[in-house]
Amino acid sequence: MKEAGRLWRSLVAVLCFVAFAVGGTLMSALLMPLLMSLPDPAVKCRTRARCVIGFCFRLLIRALVGSGSMRLVTRESGRLALARGTLVVANHPTYCDVVVLISLMPQANCVVKAALWRNPFCWGIVRAAGYISNASPEGVIEACAEALRQGETLLLFPEGTRTTPGQVPRFQRGAAHVALRSGATILPVLIGCDPPTLTKHSPWWLAPEHPFTFCVDVGEQLATVKEEAAMAATPAIRARHLTNALQDHFSRELRRHGYA
Amino acid sequence: MSDQEILDKLRTILHDAFEIEATRVTPETQLFADLDLDSIDAVDLAIQLQKLTGKRIQPQDFKDIRSVADVVAAVRRLMAA
Numbered sequence: 001m002k003e004a005g006r007l008w009r010s011l012v013a014v015l016c017f018v019a020f021a022v023g024g025t026l027m028s029a030l031l032m033p034l035l036m037s038l039p040d041p042a043v044k045c046r047t048r049a050r051c052v053i054g055f056c057f058r059l060l061i062r063a064l065v066g067s068g069s070m071r072l073v074t075r076e077s078g079r080l081a082l083a084r085g086t087l088v089v090a091n092h093p094t095y096c097d098v099v100v101l102i103s104l105m106p107q108a109n110c111v112v113k114a115a116l117w118r119n120p121f122c123w124g125i126v127r128a129a130g131y132i133s134n135a136s137p138e139g140v141i142e143a144c145a146e147a148l149r150q151g152e153t154l155l156l157f158p159e160g161t162r163t164t165p166g167q168v169p170r171f172q173r174g175a176a177h178v179a180l181r182s183g184a185t186i187l188p189v190l191i192g193c194d195p196p197t198l199t200k201h202s203p204w205w206l207a208p209e210h211p212f213t214f215c216v217d218v219g220e221q222l223a224t225v226k227e228e229a230a231m232a233a234t235p236a237i238r239a240r241h242l243t244n245a246l247q248d249h250f251s252r253e254l255r256r257h258g259y260a
Numbered sequence: 261m262s263d264q265e266i267l268d269k270l271r272t273i274l275h276d277a278f279e280i281e282a283t284r285v286t287p288e289t290q291l292f293a294d295l296d297l298d299s300i301d302a303v304d305l306a307i308q309l310q311k312l313t314g315k316r317i318q319p320q321d322f323k324d325i326r327s328v329a330d331v332v333a334a335v336r337r338l339m340a341a
Binding site for chain 2: 138177239
């Protein structure tokens with residue numbers, strides 16, 4: 001019986017990936033170019049594209065929850081929907097992170113790795129949504145800061161890539177540079193996934209032994225850590241202090257919630 | 261400027277810009293692996309070295325730099341040029 005459950009959930013996982021691939025390919029090739037060709041201002045096209053992405057991600061989550069593959073627990077997720085011009089930072093244990101977070105704040109911008117600009121599933125979507133490419137290290141920081149100054153909310157995973165669940169995260173300094181350069185408020189989001197699934201080390205088509213519980217815990221704005229870091233002498237040192245403070249916050253809170 | 265003098269200047273730059281203790285900086289030290297510099301820091305460092313040498317640094321001058329000794333050698337070459 002237990003094996004049958006796992007087989008079912010693995011099947012759901014495969015179907016979700018197939019839906020993502022087919023849906024992404026069609027949207028990249030047809031829907032998104034259509035949205036971009038409308039005679040409306042670029043911002044409006046971006047807003048519509050992000051609406052479509054949010055809708056698809058909510059559908060994907062509904063399939064995962066409805067099939068019994070995933071249990072979704074959110075705390076204070078309303079803060080994400082209300083955030084404007086805010087830098088949302090989260091740890092990054094699984095593929096699901098971006099799907100769940102974007103479904104909770106569909107109009108947010110995010111950094112997408114440059115390779116996905118040439119990926120057959122994503123190329124049209126990332127362009128139409130006006131997401132930020134990480135092609136150049138200096139360019140991406142400025143583009144992020146500019147998006148925040150324009151009032152967009154931006155989602156960043158300071159680890160830069162998915163990391164081993166259960167381990168204390170190790171942050172790169174890009175997110176801190178963005179926060180300091182833009183002056184945006186920082187909203188920390190803790191993500192927990194138990195049992196771990198869709199990690200760097202697990203096969204994507206095999207569901208975990210038990211249905212997984214995915215927790216999204218939206219914290220309070222981190223004002224003081226930024227003020228303290230902003231006292232240091234040079235931008236590089238300020239970014240180091242802020243990164244350390246953020247990393248301490250996440251290590252402490254992830255342990256406190258039992259996510260790491 | 262001798263290699264030792266360049267190294268001393270580099271230690272000062274690394275300390276003032278990145279709070280890196282001078283004792284951690286030896287010719288064998290790897291900038292990215294040991295001192296945890298990133299690509300944004302590399303741009304900052306290049307600007308500081310431009311000030312030190314008074315020469316414009318081209319990206320290709322900096323492309324293959326990994327260790328402190330590489331930086332010292334690059335600065336020496338720039339100053340001789």
